[in-house]
Amino acid sequence: MTPRSYAPSQKVLHWAVAALIVALVPIALAMANLPDGPLKNALYEWHKSFGLTVLALALARILVRAARGAPPLVAGLPAWQRRAAHASHLALYVLIVLVPLLGWAGTSACCAPVMLYFTLPLTLPVSGGMPVGEAILRVHQVAAFTLVALVALHAGAALHHHLVRRDGTLRRMWPGRG
Numbered sequence: 001m002t003p004r005s006y007a008p009s010q011k012v013l014h015w016a017v018a019a020l021i022v023a024l025v026p027i028a029l030a031m032a033n034l035p036d037g038p039l040k041n042a043l044y045e046w047h048k049s050f051g052l053t054v055l056a057l058a059l060a061r062i063l064v065r066a067a068r069g070a071p072p073l074v075a076g077l078p079a080w081q082r083r084a085a086h087a088s089h090l091a092l093y094v095l096i097v098l099v100p101l102l103g104w105a106g107t108s109a110c111c112a113p114v115m116l117y118f119t120l121p122l123t124l125p126v127s128g129g130m131p132v133g134e135a136i137l138r139v140h141q142v143a144a145f146t147l148v149a150l151v152a153l154h155a156g157a158a159l160h161h162h163l164v165r166r167d168g169t170l171r172r173m174w175p176g177r178g
Contacts, residue, residue, distance in 0.1 A: 102136055
């Protein structure tokens with residue numbers, strides 16, 4: 001049976017991932033542009049930890065969605081919007097998993113250890129040193145910018161549904177009863 005609304009767990013996971021992605025962007029921009037030093041090092045550690053947290057939450061979200069499903073798209077959407085919604089959601093899920101995996105792999109190759117919140121070592125067994133790490137991290141950066149663009153498109157579409165179409169799409173994912 002297809003659910004009529006998102007479960008509270010789906011809402012919490014959605015908004016937690018969204019908040020972390022929004023936090024990761026200024027952290028990434030700041031750390032990439034700061035001179036070497038303690039602040040830059042701390043931002044890198046927070047960035048890696050938030051990224052690994054996004055990965056864990058995204059995997060949990062995928063499992064919950066596989067188990068519970070998702071409500072159908074609202075009625076009355078043109079076919080192209082239905083296809084765009086499905087394609088963009090699939091791309092979001094892929095990138096929300098791929099971006100942290102690439103960052104984790106690239107950092108593991110060049111700059112081990114990868115520490116989760118400054119305490120737990122979670123380095124992947126990726127060899128190749130700096131050349132491999134830098135190559136993977138370039139792909140990570142392109143994928144991250146693509147993810148940010150898709151998140152902006154997703155937010156814009158949600159606002160369009162809420163403010164223009166007034167069809168309840170955003171309320172289904174909003175915290176609380178919606």
